[in-house]
Amino acid sequence: MKIELEDVRHVYAAGTTFEVAALRGVSLAVEPGEVLAVVGGTGSGKTTLVRHLNLLLEPTSGRVLVDGEDARVLRRSELRGRIGLVFQSPEEALFAPNVFEDVAFGPRRMGVGEEEVEKRVQDTLQRLGVAHLADRSPFALSGGEKRRVAIAGVLAMHPEVLVLDEPTAGLDPATRGELLDVVCGVRDEGGTVVIVSHDLDEVAEVADRVCVLECGEVRAFGRAADVFYAEPRYAPATVRTAALVARDYPGVGRPVSFRETLAALRGVLGRETT
Numbered sequence: 001m002k003i004e005l006e007d008v009r010h011v012y013a014a015g016t017t018f019e020v021a022a023l024r025g026v027s028l029a030v031e032p033g034e035v036l037a038v039v040g041g042t043g044s045g046k047t048t049l050v051r052h053l054n055l056l057l058e059p060t061s062g063r064v065l066v067d068g069e070d071a072r073v074l075r076r077s078e079l080r081g082r083i084g085l086v087f088q089s090p091e092e093a094l095f096a097p098n099v100f101e102d103v104a105f106g107p108r109r110m111g112v113g114e115e116e117v118e119k120r121v122q123d124t125l126q127r128l129g130v131a132h133l134a135d136r137s138p139f140a141l142s143g144g145e146k147r148r149v150a151i152a153g154v155l156a157m158h159p160e161v162l163v164l165d166e167p168t169a170g171l172d173p174a175t176r177g178e179l180l181d182v183v184c185g186v187r188d189e190g191g192t193v194v195i196v197s198h199d200l201d202e203v204a205e206v207a208d209r210v211c212v213l214e215c216g217e218v219r220a221f222g223r224a225a226d227v228f229y230a231e232p233r234y235a236p237a238t239v240r241t242a243a244l245v246a247r248d249y250p251g252v253g254r255p256v257s258f259r260e261t262l263a264a265l266r267g268v269l270g271r272e273t274t
Ligand SMILES: Nc1ncnc2c1ncn2[C@@H]1O[C@H](COP(=O)(O)OP(=O)(O)OP(=O)(O)O)[C@@H](O)[C@H]1O
Pocket: 012, 013, 020, 021, 022, 040, 041, 042, 043, 044, 045, 046, 047, 048, 049, 088
């Protein structure tokens, strides 16, 4: 599925003294099968932007297209099943008496049969490493557990596009790594992922393309290496290190992920010592 935003503006509390123009003419496309990262400062419009992808928020002006069709003509329930959005604060999504029921809600609402629902719930809880929490109240969990249950609830709908709003904020490194593995797993299975993150090292690990937002406008958009090397302010430690070393050793090239950077540095060191 391809999602396009065409000159999308979003104004909160329009016409009041609290009016905020959160998106000021954003145009971009989310391509099928990619991991697109949305980065930018606090208040730059990231959450507002991703909430437009399944029309949880509607543009004040401009359009959202799904496979070329105006998203407004599609049924909202179908749209939200195909484009699954995990909120920035998991509390917003949890509501059922226990974790199993919470995760089962989405697929049931889509009309999935009960046997298949049970299978999906068990599979997704397993995948997120929270199968042991199935009978617990979703409100009596730790922050990281709630986050994983909220993601399971969306994944159980088998969305074509998974949208994650700061899914790893405040998680320990091991849990963060597991979640990033889930993101890569979704992509490897042919799904599309849009991930909002403040952690540029994490973005460097998973993103094919990067969108940088500033004050509700797209500051940069493109392949991760192109954006990072053009916008040092938004570059992860790997890129800043490689860019510094490349002044003396141009052979370093433009690595992005930790593994690529390590290989590039080893490459130039190896040549130097021979
Ligand atoms: N419900 C709302 N009503 C009014 N203004 C809002 C509302 N939600 C967000 N805003 C404003 O819109 C702008 C963009 O907010 P948004 O939540 O999209 O930012 P963000 O990039 O996700 O920030 P963060 O990194 O803190 O999550 C901010 O100026 C914010 O104050």
